[in-house]
Amino acid sequence: VNSLLRLGSPKYCYPFLGYCLPVCSLLCVSLLLYGVVGGLFLAPPDYQQGDAFRMIYIHVPAAFLSLMIYSIIFFNSVIYSIWHIKLADTVAKSSALVGATYTVIALCSGALWGKPMWGTWWIWDARLSSELILLFLYIGYMGLDSAIRDRQKSAKLCAILAIVGMVDIPIIHFSVEWWATLHQGPTLARLAKPAIAPEMLYPLLAMIGGFGFFYVALLCVRVRTEILKQYSANRYFGKSV
């Protein structure tokens, strides 16, 4: 626990992230390679959708990560609000842009998938609308961050916004179960047998992992840059790194 707590200090965190970066990049590239080859070439076409189902290998990981990253922002905001660890705020701020990008990817790939399958790019379906709300949440969060000059003030206010915005996440997650709409229910469920063939499932899981490690690798780079920006003037920090 002690070594975990020490990671909150930029002096220890900076080199640690330096070690994490190549590991995560390697994992990301290998998982994505397996996912792309397994998903696009080896997996059999769907009996109804044909080859168009392969959109799942972009769409589902992006959508999953968009929710996941918001939860990470939420937990970091809680940590910042309680213990005032600056690093938590840095992690939350650095995650927001990646999360927003994944949300846009999920929306766009969903539209591209919806056109041939549902016959429409966009519909005001529960899942689609709530994913759009998530994009607005990210945009509002980043907007509030960039509008406030003072670092500490911005950290506190953005933490409040992220915590309040968390009420939308369960709504987005369960929207397909609460309202019977066009978007299908979840195919993958934890602790349950997934309703998808294993040769389609494993590449999908690999893609989710690859997207996840891509986010962590990006996070390492962004947090390191932020730390350098904040502490480069600090004499002690400069010596230790």
Add this chain to the structure above:
Amino acid sequence: MIGAPLLLFAPVLCVLLQGSVGDLGALWLSLFLAIPTLSLIGSLGAALTVGLGEGGVLLAIIVLPLMIPVVIFGVSVLTAAQMGMPFYSELLLLGACLLLAVTLVPVAMATAIRASFL
């Protein structure tokens, strides 16, 4: 309390928009529960942007995603009422939103205002 006059105008608007008199109770109840919730969310947005000076567009972007769930539940009350189905569960959800907002938003607002004027 800008929403209060809306409660009075609701019957007129309901008739103007071709709603039947039977929907009026559902409309009125849903507005009664939703308007305070929306006001609270709006004031939270105002508290977050109060230190900025000009925050008009930002306020809209911040508040919009938080308000949409309330609007969805309010609309589902009306849709259920128009189809002659029971709408108590949707009303209860609106009430739950209101309770959540009443208990938690003032705390968040106080923290936000305190942080804005460090």
